[in-house]
Structures are given as structure tokens and as C-alpha cells.
Amino acid sequence: MGAPASRPLDKQQQQRVRDRMDALLRTFLPRYRAQLAAAVLRRLSGERGPREPAGPQLLRSEKLPRVREHRGALAWLQGRPPRWQPVFCVLRGDGRLEWFGHQEEFENGVRPLGSVALTGFTLGTSRRDVQLGRQLADRGQERRAAPPEVPARFPLCLRHPFRQPLCFSGPSAELQRAWRLALQSAIRLRDTVLQRSQDPAARAFLDAVRHYRQHQGHFGEDDATLGSDAEVLTAVLMRELLPDLRARTGPGLRGAAWAELLDTVYALVLAEASAGLCAFQPEKTELLATLERTVRVDLDQTLQLRALAAERIRADVQGALESRLRPALDAWLPGAAQALLDAVGATLDAVRSLLTGAVDRLTRRLRGRPSAAGLRREVHALAAIPWSPERMERIYEEAARRRAQLAVLTAPFGFQGARSLVFGVQGVAQQLMADAVATFLQLADQCLTSALEPDQALGQLERVRSLVLKKLSWDSEQARWRCSRDWLLATLLPFSLGQLGQAQAELLEAQAVATEGDAATGVYEDVVREVLLQKIDDELRKALGASTSCPLTDCAEAPRAQEQAGAGPI
Numbered sequence: 183m184g185a186p187a188s189r190p191l192d193k194q195q196q197q198r199v200r201d202r203m204d205a206l207l208r209t210f211l212p213r214y215r216a217q218l219a220a221a222v223l224r225r226l227s228g229e230r231g232p233r234e235p236a237g238p239q240l241l242r243s244e245k246l247p248r249v250r251e252h253r254g255a256l257a258w259l260q261g262r263p264p265r266w267q268p269v270f271c272v273l274r275g276d277g278r279l280e281w282f283g284h285q286e287e288f289e290n291g292v293r294p295l296g297s298v299a300l301t302g303f304t305l306g307t308s309r310r311d312v313q314l315g316r317q318l319a320d321r322g323q324e325r326r327a328a329p330p331e332v333p334a335r336f337p338l339c340l341r342h343p344f345r346q347p348l349c350f351s352g353p354s355a356e357l358q359r360a361w362r363l364a365l366q367s368a369i370r371l372r373d374t375v376l377q378r379s380q381d382p383a384a385r386a387f388l389d390a391v392r393h394y395r396q397h398q399g400h401f402g403e404d405d406a407t408l409g410s411d412a413e414v415l416t417a418v419l420m421r422e423l424l425p426d427l428r429a430r431t432g433p434g435l436r437g438a439a440w441a442e443l444l445d446t447v448y449a450l451v452l453a454e455a456s457a458g459l460c461a462f463q464p465e466k467t468e469l470l471a472t473l474e475r476t477v478r479v480d481l482d483q484t485l486q487l488r489a490l491a492a493e494r495i496r497a498d499v500q501g502a503l504e505s506r507l508r509p510a511l512d513a514w515l516p517g518a519a520q521a522l523l524d525a526v527g528a529t530l531d532a533v534r535s536l537l538t539g540a541v542d543r544l545t546r547r548l549r550g551r552p553s554a555a556g557l558r559r560e561v562h563a564l565a566a567i568p569w570s571p572e573r574m575e576r577i578y579e580e581a582a583r584r585r586a587q588l589a590v591l592t593a594p595f596g597f598q599g600a601r602s603l604v605f606g607v608q609g610v611a612q613q614l615m616a617d618a619v620a621t622f623l624q625l626a627d628q629c630l631t632s633a634l635e636p637d638q639a640l641g642q643l644e645r646v647r648s649l650v651l652k653k654l655s656w657d658s659e660q661a662r663w664r665c666s667r668d669w670l671l672a673t674l675l676p677f678s679l680g681q682l683g684q685a686q687a688e689l690l691e692a693q694a695v696a697t698e699g700d701a702a703t704g705v706y707e708d709v710v711r712e713v714l715l716q717k718i719d720d721e722l723r724k725a726l727g728a729s730t731s732c733p734l735t736d737c738a739e740a741p742r743a744q745e746q747a748g749a750g751p752i
Contacts, residue, residue, distance in 0.1 A: 191446055199423070199447060203454040206419050209397075211462060214390040215469060220704050221382035221389075222473040226481055238660065239653035241624055243568070243616035247378070247609075249277045249371050250569065252364035254357060255285070256338070258295075259349035262438070266334075266351065269295065273364055277301070277372035279340075281350075298340075298348065301372045301409040302417065305365050306339040307358065338362060344420050344448040346441045363571035366578070370605050373408040377602070378609060383466065387411050391418065392676065398422075401680030402596030403672050408605075412456040419451050420444075491705045492712075494697060495690045499682075499709045506681050510594050511674075511717065517590050518673070519721045522666040525584035529607050530658040532577040533615050534651065540564055540573075541622070541647045545640055557639050561626050568616035577615070581607040591669075595677040603669055610665050614657060622650045663722060670718045671711065678710055 191199070252273040257266040258281060269281040270288055280294040288294075336358035340348040352358035376384045388407050391414055395406070406421070407414050431443065477484065541564070548560055567573045581604050591597040629642040690706050 191450065196450060199450050200454055202423065203415075203419055203451060203458065206394075206415065206422075207455075207458045207462075210390060210394050210415070213393045214387060214462075214466075216703070217386035217390040217393070218383060218466065218469055219473055219477070221386035222470065222477050223481075223484065224385075225382050226478055227485055230481065230485075238617070239656045240614075240617035240650075241621040243613070243620040245569070245616060245620075247371055247569070247612060249273065249275050249368045250364060250571065251275050252361065253288075254361070255353065256281070256361070257334075257351040257353075259334070259351070269350075271350065271361075273368055277368040279348075279365070279368075296348075298345070299372065299413075300340070300365065300369045301413050302344075303340045303342045303369055305362065305369065306341065307337055307362055309334055309337060338365065340365070344417070344444045346438075346445045360572075363575060367571040370608060372410075373601075374605050374609055375410055376407065376414070377606065383470065387414075391415075394418070396676065396679060401676045402598055403602075403676055404598035405601045408602060412452060412459055415455040415459070416448065416452045419455070420448060423447065423451075488705050488708070491697060492709050495706060496709050496713070498690060499706070500713055502682050503678060503710070503713055507678060514590075514594060515670070515717065515721045516725065518670060519666065519718070519725045521587055521590045522669055523662060523722070523725055525581070525587055526607055526610070526662045526665045527658075528584060529577060529581045529611050530614060530662055532580045533611050533618070534654055534658065536567070536573070536577060537615065537618050537622075537654065538647075538651065540567060541643075545643055545647075548640060548643075558627075558630055561630065561643070562623060564619050565623060567619055568612055574612065574615065577611050578608050581611065591673055595673050597673045599672070606669070607665060610661050614654070614661055617657065618650055618654045621653060622646060625649065663726075666722060667715070667718055670721075671714060674714050674718070675707075675711060678714060679707065682710070 250273075254271060256269055256271045258269045259266055261267070269283065270285040271279065271281045272288055272294075273279050277300050278297060279300055280288075280297045282288045282292065282294050334349070334351040336352040336355055338350040338352060338358060338361055340350075350361075352361055376388055379385075391407055395418065406417055409417065427443065427447065431440070544560055544564065548557055571578075584607075585600050585604050588600055588603060591600070591603075625646045626643060629646065630639055
């Protein structure tokens with residue numbers, strides 16, 4: 183892997199990379215199989231367990247977030263020395279950006295000049311970002327390249343830890359903003375494809391990656407699990423390969439040459455990861471089907487054995503956590519809980535503000551319009567809000583703006599997942615807005631009939647608005663609690679497992695399995711999670727006030743009382 187990056191990797195270097203991915207898969211796939219079993223068990227036990235007494239009040243939107251296609255003319259910084267070249271760019275619905283020499287080439291199906299999946303990229307829109315990208319292209323040249331012939335007035339610069347930077351420029355501030363919003367949305371949706379999935383296999387994969395990295399000595403939460411399954415494994419291996427790459431290339435390889443080398447290795451690793459996971463897919467499908475049958479038959483006995491095993495080791499786990507982590511937790515947890523509650527709360531407050539403003543503008547426009555059909559058309563135009571990056575911009579920016587506030591999470595537990603956290607909060611806000619809009623449209627459809635006079639119809643919309651906002655308040659508090667709880671756990675769990683020590687974990691796990699059989703596999707981590715969640719819930723209650731109970735365990739009378747105190751029957 184020490185050849186100059188301007189040439190492809192030779193066969194020996196390519197084989198070395200393939201061997202590293204094969205080794206990773208041999209270690210990773212057994213963990214993945216174990217986590218698939220755990221995921222099936224969690225899902226089936228959840229079906230048997232009691233439902234939350236106070237569930238969401240809003241109708242759940244079934245529409246899934248997707249990348250909105252976008253296209254237009256931009257300038258592309260490329261070549262040595264770098265020059266701006268007019269191109270026609272297309273953002274596909276799968277989050278892939280392509281660029282062509284002319285629009286006609288795109289329309290005629292000509293192969294693009296370039297194409298890249300936006301996973302893992304960050305977007306910059308300042309001239310400094312262009313300068314950084316240009317420096318990467320300039321370095322390693324024998325003489326300094328001339329400055330780009332066209333200034334980047336409205337830049338769009340995409341940077342990736344393992345890929346070459348891409349610099350574009352828009353013709354106006356308005357078009358730059360449209361591209362910025364489209365690209366940011368595509369990056370977020372591609373990066374969070376596993377986190378947003380409801381498939382138990384996605385959760386199993388993420389847990390397997392965490393376990394693999396813990397056995398490599400990495401116990402902190404970071405952004406390594408952003409992207410698809412193949413992209414996540416690629417990022418994991420690239421981090422492992424970096425020291426070897428640097429050692430083999432030496433300090434002389436930097437700038438453009440180093441970026442090209444990383445890009446070449448990244449493409450090869452991604453291809454190998456995709457092939458390996460594709461080959462595992464038939465086995466995974468068969469394994470899930472088998473687990474579904476076998477686990478369901480013995481579910482009650484399995485859960486009883488796990489409960490007994492957990493009880494046997496709970497005191498040891500609590501004692502270890504108390505002795506090793508209590509001072510750090512007591513100092514850190516209150517501030518971290520408050521910071522998360524504030525950050526998530528501010529973002530979800532922006533959801534309420536956007537919905538309220540949209541409905542208020544709608545009712546003002548509709549006053550004096552006699553057509554019931556026109557009313558319905560205007561009302562259903564609200565359906566576009568959750569899926570419009572332009573309409574949701576203020577909400578997404580509120581989440582991003584709070585990133586600095588969340589710096590409290592970085593110490594002392596090594597949290598490096600701020601990007602994942604911001605994307606997660608943005609995703610919660612989008613889903614909440616989608617649910618609120620879906621509920622508003624359903625209730626509006628029930629009351630907007632052709633027999634209503636315009637004033638009557640507007641009065642009914644006001645009643646719908648009042649009821650939906652009450653439901654939104656309830657669901658917002660639930661989402662605020664759950665999101666804060668999940669991220670506090672994501673920060674504490676890997677660190678706690680690292681502090682408790684692999685030897686102790688394996689000893690207690692072996693004791694649990696010895697007493698209750700294979701059904702107790704994985705119970706050690708479940709107990710650690712349970713103990714941490716109890717401390718987290720206690721701290722969240724304190725942060726919200728002594729009189730505030732957990733929104734996830736409150737009685738169901740509160741939302742019913744809210745509804746009865748609302749607008750009345752529609």
C-alpha cells in the first residue's frame with residue numbers, strides 16, 4: 183500500500199486490503215449472528231410485555247423520509263491546477279450526487295463525469311472551505327498552482343475523512359441555499375439509514391459493530407456507525423488501516439496524493455464489505471426465520487431463565503458501577519441531562535412554532551373563500567411541510583445550533599458522536615412534524631364537508647388546530663424524554679462496560695450461562711443497561727422537577743383529560 187496514489191494499487195496491495203476485510207468479517211459475523219438472536223428475543227418479548235400505558239397521541243405518519251431529487255447548473259473545481267468547469271448536477275433520490283458536462287448529457291443517459299454517495303460527507307459553504315479543498319489539490323505539486331480562474335462566490339464544498347474533497351459553486355445565493363438544503367438533507371438521511379430502521383436486523387448490526395469495536399479496545403460513542411451496513415464496516419476498517427497506510431507511505435505523501443490514496447483504498451474496502459455482506463444475506467434471512475420459530479416456542483422459559491440470571495449478577499454489577507463510576511456520574515450526569523433536555527426541547531418547540539405559524543397563515547388565507555373544495559386543497563398543502571428542507575430549515579438549524587451546548591457530553595466519558603446526536607434530534611423533529619400534520623389532515627377531513635359554510639369550516643379548523651397542538655405537546659414531552667434518555671445511555675453504556683473490564687464481564691457472563699444455560703447469553707450487558715437507565719431516569723426526573731413523572735410511565739388519564747378539555751367532538 184505504499185505506492186504513489188496517482189497509480190492504482192498493485193495486486194499485492196489490493197490483496198492485502200482484501201485480506202484485512204476478510205479478517206474483519208470472520209471476527210464480526212459471529213457477533214452479528216449472536217445479536218440477531220438477541221434482536222429477535224427483544225422483539226418477541228416486547229410483543230408479550232405490557233404496552234406503555236400512555237402512548238403517543240398523534241397519529242403515526244406512515245410516510246418514510248426520502249431524499250428529494252434536485253438538479254441544476256453549478257461550477258466544479260477540478261484539475262491540476264484547479265479550474266472551475268461548468269457542470270450539470272443531479273441529486274438522486276438515493277442520496278447519490280452525479281455531475282455531467284451538460285444537461286443534454288444527463289437527459290440522453292450519458293455516463294456522468296463523476297458520481298458519489300453522500301454518506302459521511304460534511305458540507306461547507308464558505309470561501310475558506312474552497313481554499314481548504316484547493317490546498318488538498320495543490321499540495322504535492324512541484325510549483326504552486328495558479329488561483330482558480332473564477333472566484334467561488336457561492337461555494338458548496340463536500341469533505342469526507344477518507345475521500346477526495348468536492349468543491350462546487352452556485353450562480354446565486356438563492357440557488358446556493360437550495361442546493362445546501364438539498365445536500366444537507368441527503369447527507370442526514372443517508373447517514374442515519376440504520377438508526378431510523380425499524381428492522382431488528384439493523385439494531386443487531388449496530389450492536390454487533392459496537393461489540394466488535396469494544397473487543398478492539400474502543401469503548402467510546404462516536405460517529406462510526408453512520409451510513410449503510412457496508413459503509414459502516416468500511417469506516418471501521420479504514421480507521422484500522424490508517425496507521426498502516428501512514429507507516430507504509432511515509433511523511434512525504436500528503437495533500438492530493440494522500441487524498442487519492444485514501445479514496446482508492448476506500449473504494450476497494452467498500453466493494454469488499456458490500457460483497458461480504460451480500461454473501462451473508464441468504465444465511466441471515468434463513469437464520470432470522472429459524473430464530474423466529476425456535477425463540478417463540480421457548481420464549482416464556484427463556485425470559486424466566488434470563489430474569490433469574492440477571493438477578494444473580496445484579497448486585498455485583500451495581501456494586502462495581504457504584505465503586506468505579508459514582509463520583510464521575512454524580513459530577514457529570516446532572517449537567518448532561520439538563521443539556522440534552524434543553525437542546526431537544528428547543529428543537530421540538532420549533533416544531534410547534536412552525537406548525538402553529540403554518541396553520542395560522544392557512545386560516546388567514548382561507549377567510550372569505552366560499553369554496554369547500556378550495557378549503558380542502560389548501561389544508562392538504564400542509565402535507566408537504568415535513569418533507570420540505572426549506573420549510574423545515576429553521577428546525578434543523580435549531581438542532582445544529584445546539585451542538586456546542588452538547589459539548590458537556592464529551593467529558594469524562596469520551597463521547598464523540600455529536601454529529602450522530604444532531605442528526606438523531608433532527609430525525610425526531612421531522613417525525614414529530616409528520617405525525618402532527620398527518621393527525622391534522624385526518625381530523626380536518628372528518629369535519630370539512632361541502633355542507634359547511636366558510637365560517638363554520640374555519641371554526642372547525644380552529645378546533646382541530648387546538649386539539650392537535652394539545653396532542654403535539656404530549657408527544658413532544660415523550661420524545662424529549664426518550665431522546666435524552668437514549669443518548670445518555672449511548673454515552674454511558676460503552677464507557678461503563680470498558681471501566682468494568684472485559685475480564686469481569688466475561689466472568690459474570692460465564693456464571694450466568696453456567697447457572698441458567700445459553701438462554702442467559704448477553705444478560706450481563708442487559709443488567710448494566712438496566713442499572714444505568716435507572717440512574718438516568720432518576721436524573722431526568724430531577725432535571726424536569728420533583729413533581730414531574732416520567733412521560734413514558736405516566737398513567738393514560740392525562741392525554742384523555744387533555745382531549746376532553748380540548749376542542750370537543752369534531
